[in-house]
Amino acid sequence: MDIDAFLAAHSDNDDNGGWEREAFDNDTTKMIQERHKREFRNFLEEHAKHLVNIEDALDDSLGSNWDFFKEPISLKLSSFESTSILDLVTTDNKVLTKFVAVFATLCNEIALLQEEAQNEYFSALLMYGDSTVQLPLEEGDVQLMFGKLVSLLQRVSIFVDRVNQVVKNALQQLAMMYIGQQQSNTKTTSVLLTTVFRYIGNILATLATLQEIVSSNETLQNHMNQYRRMLRAVRAKPELFNFTSEQLQPFDRLFSRLKGQLFDQVIFQSCIEQNFDDSTVSVSANNILKNYFVKSMTEQLEYYDKILATQADLNHRQEFFGLCCQLILFSSIFQTMSKPLARTFWDVRKKVPAIFMYGTVIISPGEFVLRKIPAIEGVLEKKGLSDLSQRTAELKTLDSTIVAKTAALYHQACVWMASMDSDFHPMTNQSQQRRMQFKFIRQVEYFSDLCLPDFSFGEDAQGIFLAFELRHLATTFINLHSLLGVPVTTSNVRAFFRIVELLKAIELTYFRKSIFVVNLSQLHTQGNIITLLKEMQNIQQSLQRAK
Numbered sequence: 001m002d003i004d005a006f007l008a009a010h011s012d013n014d015d016n017g018g019w020e021r022e023a024f025d026n027d028t029t030k031m032i033q034e035r036h037k038r039e040f041r042n043f044l045e046e047h048a049k050h051l052v053n054i055e056d057a058l059d060d061s062l063g064s065n066w067d068f069f070k071e072p073i074s075l076k077l078s079s080f081e082s083t084s085i086l087d088l089v090t091t092d093n094k095v096l097t098k099f100v101a102v103f104a105t106l107c108n109e110i111a112l113l114q115e116e117a118q119n120e121y122f123s124a125l126l127m128y129g130d131s132t133v134q135l136p137l138e139e140g141d142v143q144l145m146f147g148k149l150v151s152l153l154q155r156v157s158i159f160v161d162r163v164n165q166v167v168k169n170a171l172q173q174l175a176m177m178y179i180g181q182q183q184s185n186t187k188t189t190s191v192l193l194t195t196v197f198r199y200i201g202n203i204l205a206t207l208a209t210l211q212e213i214v215s216s217n218e219t220l221q222n223h224m225n226q227y228r229r230m231l232r233a234v235r236a237k238p239e240l241f242n243f244t245s246e247q248l249q250p251f252d253r254l255f256s257r258l259k260g261q262l263f264d265q266v267i268f269q270s271c272i273e274q275n276f277d278d279s280t281v282s283v284s285a286n287n288i289l290k291n292y293f294v295k296s297m298t299e300q301l302e303y304y305d306k307i308l309a310t311q312a313d314l315n316h317r318q319e320f321f322g323l324c325c326q327l328i329l330f331s332s333i334f335q336t337m338s339k340p341l342a343r344t345f346w347d348v349r350k351k352v353p354a355i356f357m358y359g360t361v362i363i364s365p366g367e368f369v370l371r372k373i374p375a376i377e378g379v380l381e382k383k384g385l386s387d388l389s390q391r392t393a394e395l396k397t398l399d400s401t402i403v404a405k406t407a408a409l410y411h412q413a414c415v416w417m418a419s420m421d422s423d424f425h426p427m428t429n430q431s432q433q434r435r436m437q438f439k440f441i442r443q444v445e446y447f448s449d450l451c452l453p454d455f456s457f458g459e460d461a462q463g464i465f466l467a468f469e470l471r472h473l474a475t476t477f478i479n480l481h482s483l484l485g486v487p488v489t490t491s492n493v494r495a496f497f498r499i500v501e502l503l504k505a506i507e508l509t510y511f512r513k514s515i516f517v518v519n520l521s522q523l524h525t526q527g528n529i530i531t532l533l534k535e536m537q538n539i540q541q542s543l544q545r546a547k
Contacts, residue, residue, distance in 0.1 A: 099177065103196050106170045110199045113163055117206050118358070121156050122213060124149075126359040129219025146227040153258050156210070160261060163203055164271045170200055171289075171333075172281045178288040197296040200329070201322030204271065208325060208368075209357045211267040216361065224263055231255060268325075269372075272332040284333050293330055294338050297323060301344050308351040314468045317355050320348075324365050328372045339379040345369070346380055353391045354483060356475035362483065364391075395480040399492060402477055406495040406502075409470060413502050416462050417509050467506045474499045 085108060089101045128149065137145075174196065214220065231252065234241050238248055261267070276283035283289065304320050307313055327345060331337050349365040357363055369376060474496060481488055488496070 102173055103170075103193060106166065106173065107196060107199045109166055110170075110203045113159070113166065113203060114206050116159065117210060121152070121159065121210065122358050124152055125156075125210075125213050125217060125220065126361075128217060129223065142223050142226050143230050146223040150255075150258070153262060154254070157258055157261055160207070160210075160267055160271075163207060164274055167200060167203065167271055168274060168276055170196060171276050171283050172278075174292075175276075175281050175283045175286045175289050178286060178292055192292055192296060192299075194296045194299055197293065197326060198300065198319070198322065201324075201326040202319065204268065204325035204329060205318065205322040205357075207271055208268045208321075208363070209361055211265060212361045212363065213358065214262055214267070215265050221263065224259065228255070228259065272325075272329045276333060284335075290330075290334050293326075293334075294341055297326055297330070297341055298344070300326075301341070301348055305344075305348045305351075308348070311465055311469060313472065314464070317352050317472070318357060320352060321355050321357065321363060321365060321368075324349075324369050327369060331373045331375070337373065337376055337379060342376050342379045350390060353394050354476060354479045356479060362479045364483070391480060391484060394476075395484060395486060398477055398480065399489070402473070402492055403495045405473060406498050409466065409473075410498065410502060412462070413466055413506060416466060417505065420463070420509055420513060463506050463510060467503060470499050470503050470506075474503075 085104050086101055089097055089104060091097045091100070129145075174193065177191075177193075234243065235245070235248060235252065238245055261270070277285075300323050304316060304323065307316050308320060323345075327341075346366070349369075352365060355363050355365060477492075477496060480486075
């Protein structure tokens with residue numbers, strides 16, 4: 001209702017108390033009414049502003065415009081690079097340009113392969129047969145279901161072959177780099193390419209995860225066996241199916257290859273046990289590469305020893321499993337094991353008794369390494385070989401402390417969400433907006449691969465750290481109970497669901513502030529570019545002084 005109409009309606013019904021107004025009093029009454037209208041209008045405007053501020057402070061999605069559960073579209077903020085690596089790598093030193101271009105291309109190829117596996121293969125293979133748990137299948141449905149999956153399995157086979165080729169090429173490139181000063185005109189033996197070794201470990205971890213997904217899906221294994229029996233029946237009497245033996249042979253060879261490569265649990269093993277030597281380069285006999293491989297893994301172990309099981313532990317547990325794969329690869333190639341390296345690894349792996357990789361895939365680093373390198377038992381103390389006692393003690397401690405840890409994390413999450421709502425809201429003062437933007441940019445630098453474990457962040461950027469800490473607590477808790485078969489108490493179940501609730505609250509908080517974060521993406525990119533340019537200028541000046 002309009003304010004004037006509201007006041008007019010109420011002014012007509014005013015009680016005069018039995019007194020009649022004289023004619024000369026009309027102008028005075030109108031003036032009073034106009035004054036009350038102005039005051040009431042000002043009050044409503046101020047009250048509306050207060051309501052808007054309260055809405056912004058409490059929840060930006062109270063309306064229908066920003067409902068998390070009704071948003072079908074999300075923004076993909078990953079950058080798209082249209083410039084090739086060869087265009088980016090340009091130096092006056094032709095040898096350096098070749099080295100950087102080769103290893104940058106290999107690392108980029110590995111990153112693309114990891115993304116392909118996670119986006120296209122993991123979920124499809126893990127969830128295969130999930131819809132058949134409740135619904136009974138009729139005769140022939142199993143063969144039809146698995147037949148639709150054959151095209152995906154063929155792509156997975158091509159993916160595995162590609163990973164094997166990339167890993168082999170990366171190791172051969174490293175071997176050619178570390179061939180010794182007497183065989184090379186370029187001094188490169190003092191360069192430690194830890195990043196390349198780390199990327200190799202990550203793609204090997206992807207293969208190991210893929211193998212665990214395939215082997216853990218019992219429905220997939222059973223359907224494959226039934227499909228194979230069907231092929232045997234068709235091969236026995238192809239004329240009944242309007243086929244000839246010649247027409248069936250190509251598909252029969254393809255299926256046999258898929259079964260041997262993907263279903264016999266040799267995906268990871270076939271990669272690390274392939275022949276890395278050829279007529280042009282020898283990897284297994286390269287002692288310089290061997291020494292630098294050990295040095296790289298030692299540096300990585302020192303890094304993970306500082307960061308695992310701390311607040312800065314984001315996805316480092318999965319990367320630590322990549323280091324386990326590097327250790328297995330080293331043992332397979334050189335047929336030896338460094339005792340100090342093995343003992344250091346065995347001490348560090350105690351911080352992560354079980355690693356959540358994907359879906360329901362849980363890997364114990366100690367058991368995985370012992371299964372792949374049985375000879376490592378000879379360099380370790382026998383009393384510390386079993387992970388069972390260590391996992392049991394870890395679970396006992398976790399059961400007694402999860403309620404208190406969840407309560408502490410709950411208070412931290414509440415403080416962080418209140419800080420996000422108070423700091424990141426629409427402001428009329430542009431200087432305040434710029435100040436908050438640059439404050440946020442400085443605090444979200446954890447997205448960079450250059451962050452260090454002792455790097456400190458502001459309270460407004462603690463949401464990511466809280467989310468990862470909650471995730472690690474939940475996955476470790478539920479995975480240990482699943483591995484050891486220990487029932488969960490009622491109080492711990494409540495704490496577990498409180499963790500899930502906090503994770504959803506953090507997600508919704510970032511969703512409500514997504515517009516603010518999106519507007520900062522360009523400024524964040526520019527800030528990183530400026531930092532990189534400054535570092536490159538410092539390197540260039542150092543090189544010029546060295547000349």
